[in-house]
Amino acid sequence: MPLGITIVFALAFAMYLLLFVIWFSEYRGLAQPRHAVPGASAKARVHLALPVITVLTTLVIVWLFYEQWNSNISAYMLGMGLKVRDYSFLWTINAVLIVTFQPVLTFF
Numbered sequence: 001m002p003l004g005i006t007i008v009f010a011l012a013f014a015m016y017l018l019l020f021v022i023w024f025s026e027y028r029g030l031a032q033p034r035h036a037v038p039g040a041s042a043k044a045r046v047h048l049a050l051p052v053i054t055v056l057t058t059l060v061i062v063w064l065f066y067e068q069w070n071s072n073i074s075a076y077m078l079g080m081g082l083k084v085r086d087y088s089f090l091w092t093i094n095a096v097l098i099v100t101f102q103p104v105l106t107f108f
Contacts, residue, residue: 008065015058022054 026047077087 005069008069012058012062012065015061019051019054019058023051026050 073090074087077090078084
């Protein structure tokens with residue numbers, strides 16, 4: 001029983017949710033100054049490495065799903081009986097969204 005594209009977005013959402021939970025539970029108050037504790041710098045590096053690894057892992061997974069979406073959506077749409085015109089319209093919408101939101105994302 002194929003799940004379609006729903007599983008891709010569900011997994012991407014789950015990865016971002018996991019990142020948020022880790023960030024929220026582990027990194028509250030890290031910007032506050034602390035007293036020097038022996039071995040604290042190694043502990044801080046481990047804490048910093050965890051969100052970096054989580055973000056990079058999420059990025060790789062989402063990128064893989066996105067590439068699958070790019071390579072398989074045309075065959076999927078044509079298999080559903082949609083025309084090439086509909087596929088072209090999908091990519092026109094994609095381009096408009098990128099051009100519209102890229103300056104906003106660049107600002108942040």
